[in-house]
Amino acid sequence: MKPKIFLARKVPKEVEDYIAQHCDIEKWNGPGIIPRHELLKLLGDSEGLLINRELIDPELLDSAPKLRVVSNNSVGYNNFNIEAMKSRGIIGTNTPSVLDETVADLVLGLILATARRISELDRYVKTGQWQGIIGNELYGTDVHHATIGIIGMGRIGECIAERAKFGFKMRVLYCNRKQRAEAEERLGAEHCSLEQLLQESDFVVLMTPLTPQTINIMSDREFGFMKRTAIFINASRGETVNESALIKVLEEGKIRGAGLDVFDKEPVDPNNPLLKMPNVVTLPHIGSATAKTRFDMAMLAGQNLVKALLENEPANLVPELKNI
Numbered sequence: 645m646k647p648k649i650f651l652a653r654k655v656p657k658e659v660e661d662y663i664a665q666h667c668d669i670e671k672w673n674g675p676g677i678i679p680r681h682e683l684l685k686l687l688g689d690s691e692g693l694l695i696n697r698e699l700i701d702p703e704l705l706d707s708a709p710k711l712r713v714v715s716n717n718s719v720g721y722n723n724f725n726i727e728a729m730k731s732r733g734i735i736g737t738n739t740p741s742v743l744d745e746t747v748a749d750l751v752l753g754l755i756l757a758t759a760r761r762i763s764e765l766d767r768y769v770k771t772g773q774w775q776g777i778i779g780n781e782l783y784g785t786d787v788h789h790a791t792i793g794i795i796g797m798g799r800i801g802e803c804i805a806e807r808a809k810f811g812f813k814m815r816v817l818y819c820n821r822k823q824r825a826e827a828e829e830r831l832g833a834e835h836c837s838l839e840q841l842l843q844e845s846d847f848v849v850l851m852t853p854l855t856p857q858t859i860n861i862m863s864d865r866e867f868g869f870m871k872r873t874a875i876f877i878n879a880s881r882g883e884t885v886n887e888s889a890l891i892k893v894l895e896e897g898k899i900r901g902a903g904l905d906v907f908d909k910e911p912v913d914p915n916n917p918l919l920k921m922p923n924v925v926t927l928p929h930i931g932s933a934t935a936k937t938r939f940d941m942a943m944l945a946g947q948n949l950v951k952a953l954l955e956n957e958p959a960n961l962v963p964e965l966k967n968i
């Protein structure tokens with residue numbers, strides 16, 4: 645008998661067909677994102693679950709007594725309550741690597757958009773304000789040969805560093821808990837303390853996972869170290885930044901601008917002051933959102949689910965849930 649699984653989000657037909665060869669599928673057929681109460685109700689006796697970052701906590705796990713595997717269709721897995729999953733012996737998988745280059749492209753997009761004021765000046769042209777030669781009040785700042793500081797230089801961070809180093813001839817600083825010798829050699833990246841990175845970088849890029857250690861890793865004190873001319877980019881998770889502290893430094897002109905793909909609350913509140921600032925570029929959490937990469941992620945999430953349910957050596961287990 646095939647194991648029963650639940651698809652909480654729509655996946656491409658090819659992915660569903662692949663999963664259907666190995667599992668009996670139940671799925672959310674309603675519009676949009678499945679409401680939490682529906683998910684709890686519909687999980688029933690599913691052994692596998694494929695999600696897009698829905699919260700996996702004791703309440704959900706208690707509503708699905710037969711659940712064995714949760715496949716996250718994303719690389720970040722801060723939505724997993726690791727202790728609750730561990731204590732119930734539930735496997736969790738994610739989708740590393742297939743999205744690295746795509747997310748790195750977007751981060752460079754945010755760097756260019758903020759430094760060269762692309763969104764702001766697009767609005768300037770479209771609202772008919774372009775009446776003559778522009779003056780220095782609309783000049784941007786150079787990206788090439790500047791210093792980039794990457795907080796959390798892992799798979800995605802290294803792809804950002806590659807682009808920065810070889811495309812834009814930038815100096816690359818990074819701050820991880822462990823040094824990455826190979827990346828240092830290949831990219832000339834320099835490992836340093838968070839404080840030094842913040843003091844010396846023209847572009848500070850936050851790319852850590854969200855963990856108990858990285859919640860609010862950027863707060864008043866850390867923004868205080870940044871140069872007045874520096875730009876802050878966040879493509880990790882909203883909660884890695886103390887958003888009030890970010891709003892404050894921007895309001896006080898203590899940094900030049902920010903590029904944000906992620907927010908404390910998503911979708912972002914339309915009244916969030918960050919949305920009113922011309923020097924802040926905002927995006928709706930689209931780091932990996934290209935057609936090919938989203939397809940590859942969904943296929944990998946499907947394969948992870950099937951492998952974990954049917955094979956002895958499942959792939960892409962999140963490190964904290966290995967050997968449970």
Ligand SMILES: NC(=O)C1=CN([C@@H]2O[C@H](COP(=O)(O)OP(=O)(O)OC[C@H]3O[C@@H](n4cnc5c(N)ncnc54)[C@H](OP(=O)(O)O)[C@@H]3O)[C@@H](O)[C@H]2O)C=CC1
Nearest residue numbers: 720796797798799800820821822852853857879880931932
């Ligand atoms: N905006 C978007 O759409 C996307 C966002 N993301 C986010 O990006 C994150 C990173 O993804 P990925 O590059 O694949 O992950 P990796 O695990 O490859 O890299 C994360 C890096 O962060 C470092 N790190 C972890 N904790 C700390 C800390 N306390 N201080 C400093 N560095 C730390 C790790 O190094 P070390 O262990 O040595 O500290 C590691 O090198 C994801 O977890 C997700 O949250 C990912 C994809 C898309």
Ligand SMILES: O=CC(=O)O
Nearest residue numbers: 717718719720932
């Ligand atoms: O935020 C997206 C992810 O894959 O993590």
